[in-house]
Amino acid sequence: MGIRQSARRILSRLTASKSAGAQSPAVPADDLLVAGLRAGDPEAVESLLARYEARIYRLALGITRNSADAEEVCQDVFLNVFRNIEGFEGKSSLGTWIYRIATNAALMKVRGKSRSLEVPWDEVLPRFSQEGSHLTPVPDWSKDPEAALLQTELRTVLGQALEDLPGEYRAVVLLRDVEGLPTDEAANALGLTVPALKARLHRGRLFLRGRLGEYAETHGRPTPKGTAE
């Protein structure tokens, strides 16, 4: 079946799903979903959207930090998927393929807008002595039952820290720590080697922790330490 025929069948499904009240169908496995989309199965389109639209929106919003941009990314992504499903070769999972399209589209949105890749890493990384020990005590601000306000404030600080993190790093953190993609799939989605992805992920995590730590250590009341995990 050609791309135009697929698009025509998908179009008929979108029309039908609207008039039927858009109930969420049971979601089939990826291979069945791909076969269904290629065959113009009337359930496949709604299944694809049901499975991926919220995830793609969340990822796009996380990368672009802007709801209008995230909406446009969603539109671009699913239009791309429906138009190109015939060309999907199955070299990666359907999800990885969709995430790849989505991260590319979202990163395109932030390129030009985003801040420089020059991040003051040294300011958010811990300092060590020549022997490799922490130079200053490390407060534990992670769990303070009396500091609900601090946790609320940290969410605000985190939002700013995520904005300050370059998009390429933000995408890695979101794919791994929010979407839960395995390392190799996240690397595939971003066109990175696994070591490059791991390096970016670690830097991104340290950056966010550092920014939260800066705030918490000046505004919070650290809990007593000493209980190892």
Added chain:
Amino acid sequence: MITCREMVDLLSDYVDGDLEPMVARQLAAHLRGCTDCTAFLRTFKGTQALVREAACEEMPEELKVRLRDFLRSNLQRGRSRSTN
């Protein structure tokens, strides 16, 4: 013996379960004896939890409707072009 600097360098691999078992054991041993690194690990994990929580924004229903309208309209346009 693992230093605090090495612990920080290895932390992502440690929390992701990607370390060789021997190295993971050495790191765990370091953590048992180092309150600073234990605090660092906790705040590192706490940051991951906050990121997960912060990114859990629901997709608005009206946006889902607009997405379907957009796809319908654009796929329709593609069909019109292909039949002309």
